[in-house]
Every structure is written in C-alpha cells, then in structure tokens.
Amino acid sequence: MGRKRSRKMLNGADKQLLRVMRNSVGAVMLGAISVISAYGTPSKDAARQGYNIEIVSIVKSKDVFITIDDGWFPDRKVLNLIEKEKIPTTTFLIGDALQEHKKFWREYSKYGSIQNHTLSHPFLTEIKNSEARYEITADQKLISSITERVPYMMRPPYGAYNKNVTYDASLSGIKYVVLWSAEVPIGKDGYVREPFRIETFDAKELKPGEIILMHWDPGLYGAFNGLLRVVKEDGLKIGSLKKYLKK
C-alpha cells in the first residue's frame, strides 16, 4: 500500500512539473531546432569521457513516439497489443519495479526498448551526487542484466536534472536525457480520464515529432487504445525512438 500511495504522490508531482516545464520548454518547442545539447562541468575528467548529452523533448521526425514510465503495473494485455500490432515503445523502467516483475520485463524487452529511469525514482537534483550516481548506475546494471544491452537513454524522474546529473549519466553510458512534449492525463485512480484527450505542451493537437508520456498504470491499456485511436484519426505514425536517437 505504501508503494501505491507514494506512486500517487509521484504522479501529482509529475503533473506539477509538467506545468512548470510547459513554460521552460516552450522556447525549445517554438524553434525548428528541436533537440538541444547540454554541455556542463568541463572538467578534465569530463573531457576524457567525452561528456556530451543531448536533452530531447521533441524529435525532428514525421513520427510520434510512445514512452511509458515506471513499471509497477506491468500489463499483459498491453504487451500483447505491442507484440501483435508491432508498435514501437520505449519504457523508462524503475530498477526496483524491474526486480519485482523480472519475468515480464524480460518478455517486454523482446518487443520494446527498456531505458533508464533510476533505481528508486528520487528527485536526482535533491539528493547527494554520490546517491544520484548510484541511482543511475544501479538501474543501468539491472536493465543490462535482463536485456543484455546497456541503456543509453535516461528519463530522470519528474524530468528533474542538472549538470551533475547529466555528467553522472554520461559516465554511465547515457547519451540522451529524454523528456516529453505530450501526455495522456490519468486520474488519481490510475485510469484514463474521460473524455479521452492528449495534453500537449503547446496545448495544440498532437503533431509529428512529439514524445508522448504514459505510465505503466492500471489504466494503461485504456490510455494506450485511446492514443492509438487519436494517432490513426490524425494520420500520424508511431516511430521508434531508437531510430532517431542513435547510440
């Protein structure tokens, strides 16, 4: 129960952050240049490691991209749909959730991409550097252990990152901090709100290049089907993030 309660709090915080980000990311959304680069802490160490991480919230592409976060509520129906319809998805998986549902995530990894969302979902900007580093590297190891691939994308919980976080992430093999530009709003009960809609940063209709955020919530199946309906109606295509964000 404790976990469920804390997840609800996280969702609330996620939404609050989304509102904040709508303002700060606005500048990025306006320009044709949709991928920005963050270079920080130019120490000798960083130079040696080739520290260079791109922060991505929208992709220059005709496709839209489905990303699904966390992982506490794995859903076989969603996996079957992904498998049957060959829908590219990227899951930003919490290490603790991976350990609790290992079999499912191993299975998912055959059809979808699993990337870093830290071990236990803290605000990386509010803990010690050493702890943040551990959160990232521990998730790298767990994910590699079931997929045999080292993640190279990370979504920091709540989208919260700073130079220290990106530096540590780069040392762990992360090349992209992947944020998002659209979300399927979910109610407090974890189920999709009616009438179904997609919330975008620019408050406009979903458009090519957008990265859509969903969660492995109890209502994911409904949210997923709603999203597929909108994508079809709008004549959009779902793309693979890996194709555009190369290793």
Ligand SMILES: [Zn+2]
């Ligand atoms: Zn999350």
